[in-house]
Amino acid sequence: MMKVFLRKILVFFIPIxxxxxxxxxxxxxxxxxxxxxxxxxxxxxxxxxxxxxxxxHAFFGVNPSYIxxxxxxxxxxxxxxxxxxxxxxxHEDSLPNLQNVIITVGYYSLxxxxxxxxxxxxxxxxxxxxxxxxxxxSPWDVKQYSLALTRRLNKSISLVHAYLDEGTIIGCDxxxxxxxxDSTNGQSLDVESWGAAKRHEDFLFDFSENIGRLQAIxxxxxxxxxxxxxxxxxxxxxxxxxxxxxxxEKVTNSCKVLENDNENVRYINLRQDxxxxxxxxxxxxxxxxxxxxxxxxxINQLISTSKNDR
Amino acid sequence: xQFNTVDFALFFPIVFTLxxxxxxxxxxxxxxxxxxxxxxxxxxxxxxxxxxxxxxxxIDFLVARRLKNSIGIxxxxxxxxxxxxxLGVLFVFKYFDFFLExxxxxxxxxxxxxxxxxxxxxxxxxxxxYTFQTLSYxxxxxxxxxxxxxxxxxxxxxxxxFPQLVAGPIERASNLLPQFKRRxxxxxxxxxDGLQLILGGLFKKMVIADNCALIVxxxxxxxxxxxxxxxxxxxxxxxxxxxxxxxxYSDIAIGTARLLGFDxxxxxxxxxxxxxxIEFWRRWHISLSSWFRDYVYIPLGGNRVSNxxxxxxxxxxxxxxxxxxxxxxxxLAWGLIHGIFLILTIFLLKHSRIKAFLQTQKSxxxxxxxxGITFFIVTIAWVFFRAETITEAFQxxxxxxxxxxxxxxxxxxxxxxxxxxYMLIEWLQKRREHLLDIRHIFSKSIRYSIYYAVVFLVLYFxxxxxxxxxxxF
Numbered sequence: 042m043m044k045v046f047l048r049k050i051l052v053f054f055i056p057i058x059x060x061x062x063x064x065x066x067x068x069x070x071x072x073x074x075x076x077x078x079x080x081x082x083x084x085x086x087x088x089x090x091x092x093x094x095x096x097x098h099a100f101f102g103v104n105p106s107y108i109x110x111x112x113x114x115x116x117x118x119x120x121x122x123x124x125x126x127x128x129x130x131x132h133e134d135s136l137p138n139l140q141n142v143i144i145t146v147g148y149y150s151l152x153x154x155x156x157x158x159x160x161x162x163x164x165x166x167x168x169x170x171x172x173x174x175x176x177x178x179s180p181w182d183v184k185q186y187s188l189a190l191t192r193r194l195n196k197s198i199s200l201v202h203a204y205l206d207e208g209t210i211i212g213c214d215x216x217x218x219x220x221x222x223d224s225t226n227g228q229s230l231d232v233e234s235w236g237a238a239k240r241h242e243d244f245l246f247d248f249s250e251n252i253g254r255l256q257a258i259x260x261x262x263x264x265x266x267x268x269x270x271x272x273x274x275x276x277x278x279x280x281x282x283x284x285x286x287x288x289x290e291k292v293t294n295s296c297k298v299l300e301n302d303n304e305n306v307r308y309i310n311l312r313q314d315x316x317x318x319x320x321x322x323x324x325x326x327x328x329x330x331x332x333x334x335x336x337x338x339x340i341n342q343l344i345s346t347s348k349n350d351r
Numbered sequence: 352x353q354f355n356t357v358d359f360a361l362f363f364p365i366v367f368t369l370x371x372x373x374x375x376x377x378x379x380x381x382x383x384x385x386x387x388x389x390x391x392x393x394x395x396x397x398x399x400x401x402x403x404x405x406x407x408x409x410i411d412f413l414v415a416r417r418l419k420n421s422i423g424i425x426x427x428x429x430x431x432x433x434x435x436x437x438l439g440v441l442f443v444f445k446y447f448d449f450f451l452e453x454x455x456x457x458x459x460x461x462x463x464x465x466x467x468x469x470x471x472x473x474x475x476x477x478x479x480x481y482t483f484q485t486l487s488y489x490x491x492x493x494x495x496x497x498x499x500x501x502x503x504x505x506x507x508x509x510x511x512x513f514p515q516l517v518a519g520p521i522e523r524a525s526n527l528l529p530q531f532k533r534r535x536x537x538x539x540x541x542x543x544d545g546l547q548l549i550l551g552g553l554f555k556k557m558v559i560a561d562n563c564a565l566i567v568x569x570x571x572x573x574x575x576x577x578x579x580x581x582x583x584x585x586x587x588x589x590x591x592x593x594x595x596x597x598x599x600y601s602d603i604a605i606g607t608a609r610l611l612g613f614d615x616x617x618x619x620x621x622x623x624x625x626x627x628x629i630e631f632w633r634r635w636h637i638s639l640s641s642w643f644r645d646y647v648y649i650p651l652g653g654n655r656v657s658n659x660x661x662x663x664x665x666x667x668x669x670x671x672x673x674x675x676x677x678x679x680x681x682x683l684a685w686g687l688i689h690g691i692f693l694i695l696t697i698f699l700l701k702h703s704r705i706k707a708f709l710q711t712q713k714s715x716x717x718x719x720x721x722x723g724i725t726f727f728i729v730t731i732a733w734v735f736f737r738a739e740t741i742t743e744a745f746q747x748x749x750x751x752x753x754x755x756x757x758x759x760x761x762x763x764x765x766x767x768x769x770x771x772x773y774m775l776i777e778w779l780q781k782r783r784e785h786l787l788d789i790r791h792i793f794s795k796s797i798r799y800s801i802y803y804a805v806v807f808l809v810l811y812f813x814x815x816x817x818x819x820x821x822x823x824f
Contacts, residue, residue: 042539043371050546053799057806183357190357194810239573 064189064197071204074117075170077211082113086135089113091344094125094258095145097219098274102328103143105216107337109345110140114217119163122146123155126254127173133261141344142262143270144255147326148284151252151292152245162191222323223330231279234325238283241326246288248295259303268305270344271296273312275336280325281313309343311336352395354549354603355556355813362392363607370611371537378534382504385531385611389513393476396517400475403440408510410436411485415492415499426493433489441482444472449678477517479675483642485510488524490646497525505531514607518600520618520638527615535612544784548606551787554805555599557813559773563592566763571737574747579756582747584767586730589737591770594623597636602785621781623729623774626721628689628696631729639675643668654697661697666690676736681744685735692728 072080082089090110093103097118105112115128125144133139156164156177165185167173184191192200204210214220226233255271262269273296281289293310300308316339321332328336352358366388374384390401414433421429448469455465488509491497500506509528515521570577570585577585601618608615618638625631632640651664666687673686699705709717731748738744760767780786787805792798 043537046537046539046542053802056803181358183361193813194807195812198811235576239569 061187061189064201065187067197067201067204068188071210073166073170073210074213075166077213078113078115078117078217079171081215081217082115082132083135085111085113086132087137089136090138091141091143092129092132092136092139093143093145093217094120094129095143095272096120096147096150097327098147099143099145099272100213100217100219101222101323102145102274102333102336103272103340104218104333104337106214106218107334108341111138112216114213114219116145116217116219117163118219119160121153121155121157121160122150122251122254123153123177124160124163124167124173126257127167127175128171129258129261131173133265139262139265139267141268141270142258143272143340143344144258145272145274146255146292146296147241147274147276148289148292149241149243151248151295152243152288153251154243154245155250157243165191218333220330222327222333225322225329226324228324230277230319230322230325234277234279235283237325238280242285246291248291252295252299255299256303259299259306263303263305266305268307268344269303270307270309270340271299272309272340274326275311275314275317275321275328275332277319277322277325278313278317307343309340311339314339352392354600354607355553358395363610367610378532379504381535382508382531385513386504386508386511389508389511389516392513393511393516396476397473400478403444403475403478404481404511404516405507407437407440407482407485408507411489411510412500412503412506415489416501418489418492419499430489430493434486437482437486437489441478444474444478446674446678448472453680480519480521481510481516483521483639483675484523487521487642487646488528491524497528500528500532502532512608512613514604514611514613515615518597518604519636520601520604520616521642522615522638527613530613537612541609541612544788545606545609547787547789548602548609548785550802550805550809551785552599552602552604552606553809553813555595555602555786557599557809558595559770560592560595560599562766562812563588563595566766567592567737571743571747574743574750577750577761578758579751579753580758580760581762582751583730583756584760584763586734586737586747586751587767587770588763590623590726590730590733591773593733593736594619598622621777623726624722624777624781625725626718627700627725628693628728629700631725632689632693639672643672647671658698662694665694665697669693680741681735681738684741684744685732688728688732688735692732 088111091105091108091112093099093105093112093114093116095103095116097116097120099116100114100118100120103114103116105114115132117124122144129142160177164175164178165188168175168178168185169188178185189197200210212219212221259269273292289312296308296310300306314336316335321328321335323329323332352362370381370384370388374380390404393401393404411433414429417429418426448471451467451469455467458465488497488506492499505528508531509522509524512522512527567585567589570582570588574582574585598619605615605617616638618636620634620637622631622635625634648664648668651667652660653664654661656664669686669690670683671686673682673684673689676682676685700709734747734751735741735744738747777786780788783791787801789798789801792801
């Protein structure tokens with residue numbers, strides 16, 4: 042009786058196992074932003090002078106093509122300062138010509154806890170596809186052995202669709218810049234602002250861990266005689282109006298303290314820059330191609346000025 | 352370790368294989384294996400709290416054995432020790448801070464501030480469930496309804512049995528304990544039924560509850576921004592979230608136990624199809640409501656008392672039941688609302704004309720009307736269950752019952768339609784054992800198509816992992 046039962050179960054699970062195997066094969070063989078960025082940083086170790094870290098604000102908003110020095114954008118969507126630090130520590134010794142590190146900091150970057158929603162599945166991709174050792178992944182966590190198990194099936198199917206339609210799921214150019222936020226997402230910035238602000242609200246005010254991570258990157262940069270630019274990227278005014286002003290002020294002050302305490306740090310606050318236009322945005326907190334060009338040029342100029350000042 | 356995780360999907364097949372193929376030589380070995388497995392299962396959350404389960408088990412095991420041969424005051428003292436220890440631990444971990452804060456707030460009302468330090472203890476997962484389960488054993492032994500067991504392994508395994516350890520069903524010793532002493536024989540029909548329950552439970556949890564949770568969290572966090580109709584839908588979504596979450600968990604627990612050869616009691620029986628509140632409480636969280644019936648309501652006199660005492664008894668049971676769910680005034684209010692409406696229902700149905708009318712006039716329209724009214728009351732009460740504070744609950748309700756209640760609700764209409772479709776399936780299945788009880792469908796290909804469709808829905812729409820709500824109780 043048990044044999045019949047087990048046989049039935051096995052037969053039932055065969056199609057499911059085939060789907061799982063196919064998705065696993067897809068994730069293991071099809072290049073993604075993670076594998077691609079890992080590949081290009083290794084290929085360009087000796088060239089890179091400026092390294093960009095951060096989340097989607099940096100990924101879509103800072104285009105290395107408009108920076109005078111040899112630049113690589115190593116930012117990614119929902120990349121936390123925790124991952125930024127791990128990535129930096131992994132590669133810093135292999136970057137002999139590194140002069141600048143640009144890190145974007147937004148409303149929630151400093152309060153973000155490790156292993157929150159953003160890392161639920163991404164941490165496994167950092168581990169498997171960027172060869173990072175991630176302390177928050179327990180040795181007992183079985184998901185690290187199967188990328189197909191880390192994402193929801195609907196997301197995996199969408200990715201497979203995208204791959205079949207476009208032939209790639211890499212969403213960045215040869216310098217790591219996220220190039221698919223070309224104009225706008227078609228929604229009203231005012232309407233979207235409230236939702237985006239609510240999504241980014243974590244009600245946390247303890248910045249100590251992330252400030253510690255930033256300080257660790259700054260200290261490592263100091264030893265390499267390298268400058269750190271902490272950039273608060275432009276966001277739509279409607280979005281800012283829904284954020285907690287006390288927390289925003291705390292973000293600004295914390296970054297200023299880092300700037301004042303460290304010679305090699307410059308804080309560039311573009312959050313509500315006077316040159317912002319509505320047409321610069323893809324959505325309330327992300328720049329589009331036009332905005333990325335405009336603000337990368339501004340950042341580039343500030344970096345050059347800052348160099349001349351020192 | 353949660354049932355809806357990859358960890359459990361790996362853990363259980365290993366347990367199943369070892370249980371039936373390696374440790375099957377004797378019941379004793381199987382029980383030892385189940386005990387170790389259950390402790391490992393619990394340790395995945397927090398191994399430190401295993402000591403509480405161990406303490407609760409050892410106290411009740413020893414007390415019950417001594418109760419067997421004791422009489423008079425000694426018997427009462429032994430019983431008191433068990434109740435004091437079990438409820439004491441529960442009180443310290445769950446209620447101490449709540450009562451302290453309420454006490455301090457009460458003094459503050461009279462202008463007398465008191466300085467205090469709260470314990471801020473982490474609530475051990477499932478403490479209310481296993482405390483009630485082990486307590487029922489001592490009470491039954493004390494009342495001489497069951498004989499105390501001499502088998503320490505069986506008893507410890509009964510208290511910590513992993514399928515129902517953290518969120519029930521709250522089993523009675525008279526049902527579950529003897530099953531640890533009987534030889535378990537693998538039964539294919541039971542096992543298929545168990546798998547159906549697990550699949551149906553995963554559907555309820557991962558497709559219904561977890562997707563409702565996303566909408567509900569947003570609506571309850573930002574209720575000032577939405578119209579009355581949207582917030583009313585939010586309350587409905589929460590009703591489905593908690594139903595999917597808890598009944599889904601129970602189904603998986605019962606199914607898992609069935610695969611190991613155990614029969615756990617039914618915990619939910621299509622509660623949203625109840626035609627009145629009395630029926631609702633016979634179908635919702637059956638293991639808890641029957642616990643309160645047997646160990647609180649009936650000892651208070653049950654319904655064979657005067658009307659005033661009856662009202663008192665019902666209110667006491669529902670206030671305690673509310674507080675069982677959590678140390679917060681919101682749960683107390685939730686219990687009170689149910690208590691009050693249940694009293695009204697009882698007296699309404701006692702009325703001779705209404706009684707006669709309902710007995711003679713049977714129609715689907717009346718059934719649907721009853722279901723609708725019951726669902727409405729339950730939905731409104733859920734607002735208190737979900738809100739963080741009483742004030743928030745009232746403000747939420749105030750916004751619901753504004754003129755904007757008659758506007759078109761914002762967003763999520765498709766999901767609402769999906770839930771209506773789900774209720775239709777429940778309606779069709781209401782005389783069956785559970786949601787996926789499709790043994791009556793003769794065609795194998797149709798049965799398998801249904802299974803695969805449910806698996807697809809679980810995998811496709813699931814994955815937005817949310818902790819089971821009832822773990823916090």
